[in-house]
Amino acid sequence: xxxxxxxxxxxxxxxxxxxxxxxxxxxxxxxxxxxxxxxxxxxxxxxxxxxxxxxxxxxxxxxxxxxxxxxxxxxxxxxxxxxxxxxxxxxxxxxxxxxxxxxxxxxxxxxxxxxxxxxxxxxxxxxxxxxxxxxxxxxxxxxxxxxxxxxxxxxxxxxxxxxxxxxxxxxxxxxxxxxxxxxxxxxxxxxxxxxxxxxxxxxxxxxxxxxxxxxxxxxxxxxxxxxxxxxxxxxxxxxxxxxxxxxxxxxxxxxxxxxxxxxxxxxxxxxxxxxxxxxxxxxxxxxxxxxxxxxxxxxxxxxxxxxxxxxxxxxxxxxxxxxxxxxxxxxxxxxxxxxxxxxxxxxxxxxxxxxxxxxxxxxxxxxxxxxxxxxxxxx
Amino acid sequence: xxxxxxxxxxxxxxxxxxxxxxxxxxxxxxxxxxxxxxxxxxxxxxxxxxxxxxxxxxxxxxxxxxxxxxxxxxxxxxxxxxxxxxxxxxxxxxxxxxxxxxxxxxxxxxxxxxxxxxxxxxxxxxxxxxxxxxxxxxxxxxxxxxxxxxxxxxxxxxxxxxxxxxxxxxxxxxxxxxxxxxxxxxxxxxxxxxxxxxxxxxxxxxxxxxxxxxxxxxxxxxxxxxxxxxxxxxxxxxxxxxxxxxxxxxxxxxxxxxxxxxxxxxxxxxxxxxxxxxxxxxxxxxxxxxxxxxxxxxxxxxxxxxxxxxxxxxxxxxxxxxxxxxxx
Numbered sequence: 001x002x003x004x005x006x007x008x009x010x011x012x013x014x015x016x017x018x019x020x021x022x023x024x025x026x027x028x029x030x031x032x033x034x035x036x037x038x039x040x041x042x043x044x045x046x047x048x049x050x051x052x053x054x055x056x057x058x059x060x061x062x063x064x065x066x067x068x069x070x071x072x073x074x075x076x077x078x079x080x081x082x083x084x085x086x087x088x089x090x091x092x093x094x095x096x097x098x099x100x101x102x103x104x105x106x107x108x109x110x111x112x113x114x115x116x117x118x119x120x121x122x123x124x125x126x127x128x129x130x131x132x133x134x135x136x137x138x139x140x141x142x143x144x145x146x147x148x149x150x151x152x153x154x155x156x157x158x159x160x161x162x163x164x165x166x167x168x169x170x171x172x173x174x175x176x177x178x179x180x181x182x183x184x185x186x187x188x189x190x191x192x193x194x195x196x197x198x199x200x201x202x203x204x205x206x207x208x209x210x211x212x213x214x215x216x217x218x219x220x221x222x223x224x225x226x227x228x229x230x231x232x233x234x235x236x237x238x239x240x241x242x243x244x245x246x247x248x249x250x251x252x253x254x255x256x257x258x259x260x261x262x263x264x265x266x267x268x269x270x271x272x273x274x275x276x277x278x279x280x281x282x283x284x285x286x287x288x289x290x291x292x293x294x295x296x297x298x299x300x301x302x303x304x305x306x307x308x309x310x311x312x313x314x315x316x317x318x319x320x321x322x323x324x325x326x327x328x329x330x331x332x333x334x335x336x337x338x339x340x341x342x343x344x345x346x347x348x349x350x351x352x353x354x355x356x357x358x359x360x361x362x363x364x365x366x367x368x369x370x371x372x373x374x375x376x377x378x379x
Numbered sequence: 380x381x382x383x384x385x386x387x388x389x390x391x392x393x394x395x396x397x398x399x400x401x402x403x404x405x406x407x408x409x410x411x412x413x414x415x416x417x418x419x420x421x422x423x424x425x426x427x428x429x430x431x432x433x434x435x436x437x438x439x440x441x442x443x444x445x446x447x448x449x450x451x452x453x454x455x456x457x458x459x460x461x462x463x464x465x466x467x468x469x470x471x472x473x474x475x476x477x478x479x480x481x482x483x484x485x486x487x488x489x490x491x492x493x494x495x496x497x498x499x500x501x502x503x504x505x506x507x508x509x510x511x512x513x514x515x516x517x518x519x520x521x522x523x524x525x526x527x528x529x530x531x532x533x534x535x536x537x538x539x540x541x542x543x544x545x546x547x548x549x550x551x552x553x554x555x556x557x558x559x560x561x562x563x564x565x566x567x568x569x570x571x572x573x574x575x576x577x578x579x580x581x582x583x584x585x586x587x588x589x590x591x592x593x594x595x596x597x598x599x600x601x602x603x604x605x606x607x608x609x610x611x612x613x614x615x616x617x618x619x620x621x622x623x624x625x626x627x628x629x630x631x632x633x634x635x636x637x638x639x640x641x642x643x644x645x646x647x648x649x650x651x652x653x654x655x656x657x658x659x660x661x662x663x664x665x666x667x668x669x670x671x672x673x674x675x676x677x678x679x680x681x682x683x684x685x686x687x688x689x690x691x692x693x694x695x696x697x698x699x700x701x702x703x704x705x706x707x
Contacts, residue, residue, distance in 0.1 A: 023522045045526070045679060136595050136676030142426040208596050208674045211681060360526065361678040 020048045025363070027056050033130060033367070034374030036348075042360060050355040050363075052348060057378035065338040070096045070305055070327075071170050073338070078164035080342065080376040083126050086119040086155075087318035088376075089168035091340075094249060094314040095325035096170045100307035103299055108172035109250045110292040114185070115158070115167070116250075116316075117281040117288070121192070122151040123319035124274045127371045131271065132203060134364040135212050140203055147195050150188050157181065170305070172298035182289045189282050196278060204275065213268035217354040217366035220265055227350045230343050231321025232277065233370055235261050236269035243317035255287045267362075267369040274371075306333055320344050320371060342376035399491045407477045411627035412442045414664060418627075421668040452616035457520060460613065464518035468511045469614065469621035475507035476625045479632050484559045486645045486652035497558040498550055501636060502543055505591070508629070509535045515622070516610035527609020530679050534590055534597060537683050541690035542587035545580035548694070548701035549640045552577055558636075562644030570643040576700040581641040583694045588633045588667075590682070592626060595671045597682055634663035 020041035027035040035056035041049040061080065065073045077088035090112055097104060104112075125148040132140025152162045157178055159167040167174060203209050219229070224237035234241055242259040244252040260276035262269035309331045315324040321343030328337040347370050354366050388395040416431070416439055423430025431438025456465055482497035484490040494500055509532055516528015549571055550556055553564040561571075571577040590597035611622050638644055638659040645652030647659075677685070 021522060023526075045530075132675065136598060137674060138422075139426050139672050142428060146427060202673070203675075206674055208677055212675055212678060359678060359680065 027053075033372060034377075036367075036372070036374055036377075038351075038363070038367075040355075040360070040363070045359050045361070047355050047358050047360060047363065050352045052351055054345075054348070054374070054377050057374050059379065061379045062338045062340060066335055069333045070099075070307070070335060073335075074168070074170075075164070075166045078166050080340065080379065081123075081318060081320060081323070081344065081373045082163060082375045083373055084119050084123040084319045085163065085165045086115050086159075086167065087123075087316055087323060089165065090116060090250075091314065091316045091318070091323050091325045093168045093170050094316065095312050095327050096305075096307070098314050099310065099312035099327055099329050100170070100301075100305065102171045102301065104172050104250075105296045105299060106293050107176075107295040108297040110288050111173050111177060111297060112168060113250050113252065113255070114177075114285060114288045114292075115155070115173075117284045118151050118155060118185070120281050120319045121278050122148050122155070124278050125151070127274055127319075127368070128199065128203075131365075131368040131371075134368040135209065137203060137206075137209070140199070143195070143199065143202070147192060150191065154181075154185060154188060157184070169298060171301050172296075174298065176297050182292075185285060185289060189285055192278075192282060196275070199275070204272075210268065212365060213271060213369075214264075214266060216267045216362050217358060217369060218264070218266045219350060219354060221263075223350065223353060224265070227346065227353075229321065229347050229350055231317070231319070231347065232270055232273040233321065233347045233350070235259065236273045237265040238263040243315050243322055247315060249314070249316060251288070251291075252284075254291070255284050257284050267365050270369040270371075304333055306331060315341075318343060320373065320376075321347060323376075340376070340379060342379065344370075344372040344374075345377045348372045348377060403480055403491050404477050407473070407480050407628045408624060410631045411624040412446065414627045414631055415442045415445075415623075417661070417664065418668055421665060422672050425669070425672045446620060449616055449620040454616045454618065455613075457613050459520040461518035461520065464514045465613075466618075468515040468518065469618045469625075471514065472508055472511035472625040473621045473628075475504050475511065476628045476632060478504040478507075479636075480628070482558060483632065483635055484562055484639060484644060485635075485656050489653065490559060493559060494557065495560075496556045498546060498556045498561075501558075502539075502546065505629075506539065508625070509539075512610050515614070519610070519613040521613050524610050524612045527612070531593070531610055533679065534593075534682055534686075537686040538587040538590035538597075538690070541583050541686060541694040542591065544691070544694035544698050545583040545587070546640060548576055548580040548698045551698070551702045552705035554705060558639050558644075562639050562646065565643040566646045570641065570646065572641045574704070576697055576704055577641060579697045580694070580701065581637070583690055583697070584637060584641070586690065588637065589670060590686075592630045592633055592667075594630075594667060596674045596677045598671075598676050630664060630667065631660060634660045634667070637663060 020043050023040045023042055024037065025040055026037040037053040037056070039051040039053065040047055059079070061076050065076060074089055074092055077092045078085040080088045096102070125144040129141040129144030129148070132138070132144065155165065156162050158181060159165040161167070219233065219237050221238045224234050225239065229237075230241065238261060240259050240261045243249070244257075245259055257280045258276075260273050260280065262272055307329045309329055311326065311328050313324060313326045315322055317323075322341065323343055324341035326337075326339040326341075327335045330336050351367065351370060354370075355363060358366060388398070419438070419441070420430045431441035434441040434444050456462060479501045481491045482494045482500055512531040512535070513528050516524045516526075516531065519525070549561065552571065552574065553561045555561055555564065565571055572581050589595075611619055614622060635656065638656060642659050644659075645656045647655035650658070
């Protein structure tokens with residue numbers, strides 16, 4: 001017998017309505033990397049809905065940059081992605097160089113690439129360490145930070161700082177490499193190759209680790225492209241897109257390296273991409289040290305730098321993905337408009353899709369595998 | 380003099396019981412201090428760092444200092460908490476641990492209460508621990524604590540079954556429920572661990588023990604990264620210390636229990652029996668810590684699947700073997 005519409009409506013109210021439990025994760029929470037807040041709706045251990053809330057670290061950097069001469073803006077970029085400050089320095093310097101038509105000496109280009117890859121290793125080690133802790137492998141954290149210390153020592157010797165380097169300049173780098181730096185870097189490369197094997201033994205081959213990462217948080221290729229993700233997140237979804245290859249800057253077209261790509265699109269693939277990238281960075285470092293020419297490291301620029309009116313856009317492959325700067329000049333000493341395309345911001349936007357239907361315990365694995373830095377999301 | 384003391388206590392059995400209870404409770408409180416210090420040192424060793432160094436020689440007094448700090452801290456009770464349950468939950472956890480220590484034979488004659496159903500008793504009182512965790516998780520009125528509490532109960536109950544089955548294998552094999560008798564049987568016939576069905580039972584016991592004391596890879600109930608330490612999030616000061624102490628005392632107990640069941644308890648050459656007991660316990664505790672600081676943690680559904688689909692059937696079949704091969 002067909003049920004009348006009225007009857008149907010009364011029937012449907014009989015259904016037991018189960019409301020999800022709303023749980024607030026962050027901004028102070030041990031597993032949100034930085035001041036990220038997630039409002040989760042849970043059904044038991046299952047995540048029904050996730051709403052990221054950002055902006056706790058907003059400083060208005062883009063606006064602040066418009067009030068200062070071009071070269072005074074470089075220190076601001078240290079505070080964007082504070083785990084890869086040199087990549088940001090390079091990003092803004094490239095943009096200003098493009099705007100003003102500044103040529104960079106050969107040696108400076110090689111030094112930049114060398115520092116970029118050291119920075120990439122340092123950043124990926126933070127990912128590795130925190131990712132391990134998120135999954136309960138606390139020892140991984142200390143191992144990764146032990147090696148990061150070696151990189152930071154190198155960078156400190158070269159730049160004088162350990163976190164906010166502020167070391168790339170428009171038209172080159174401020175100073176040549178210190179004496180004996182190449183030998184020290186090569187010694188590190190040798191040690192680090194061994195340590196990477198150690199990580200593989202501790203984590204990559206671990207059954208528990210695999211069962212926690214494989215087929216978790218799968219990001220399909222089309223979704224990854226639709227959201228505009230970049231960096232390891234995109235490459236783990238099967239798209240071979242690396243700015244160092246598709247739009248080579250500095251001397252990346254002169255060094256040999258592979259872009260690791262995995263098709264799985266899960267947490268495991270994102271982990272593998274980063275592990276493999278560290279191997280490739282070591283390769284690049286060796287080649288750069290071998291081929292580095294002698295010569296000046298900086299181009300002379302006028303005291304008051306006024307690029308001609310126009311727009312410049314430049315992009316670099318930061319450890320997190322495609323980092324771009326856009327600057328508009330009207331011929332005055334200050335930029336008129338600055339925009340930063342932060343890779344973490346775009347990558348984070350897929351998080352709600354990945355979390356829907358996942359378990360609470362997978363939240364930390366998925367969030368960790370996207371590897372966001374809130375400094376550049378909130379700007 | 381000693382004879383006079385013994386005679387005095389024989390005339391006042393209630394007083395003697397009281398003395399034993401006090402000694403046992405203080406022992407249960409002291410053990411965590413040692414175990415936590417060892418844990419820190421082992422963790423430091425595994426993670427290529429030093430661990431505590433400055434308070435006392437080699438940092439031995441660090442845990443004492445921490446305990447004192449916890450003692451002096453404010454006892455915070457959340458406004459929305461169910462106060463009665465919130466207050467008593469840590470004590471229930473601690474009492475369940477003290478009670479299980481009661482029947483543990485440290486050496487011949489060194490047992491607070493000689494009980495002919497000691498194994499059954501231990502299994503019974505250790506379940507109080509589950510109750511206390513659920514109480515703590517529920518009464519805190521905190522969603523993280525609730526999730527942690529629920530996880531803990533699901534996990535502990537699931538692993539209790541294969542654990543009991545593997546203990547039962549020993550019971551059937553040796554034909555006794557008394558821990559002292561089980562050890563004495565092993566003194567005569569060799570350690571249980573060398574007999575095939577008990578070997579498998581010991582393996583299952585080891586896995587379940589990891590889960591029972593919430594250790595990696597089964598440390599979900601207090602998964603720091605996702606649940607902010609789970610059921611004890613809202614606890615501070617001494618109440619937290621009681622949870623913490625009972626966890627580490629449990630760690631000691633579960634290995635001492637294993638030593639009695641599988642490794643011949645106090646049995647061993649040259650050294651006095653009490654030293655052998657402690658030696659076996661601390662070797663096992665070291666193995667536990669080794670495991671804790673190496674692999675990542677599993678997910679709750681993976682943990683439960685592992686218990687029900689693998690451990691329970693295997694331990695059931697193993698129990699049949701133990702019954703078939705055991706003493707009649």
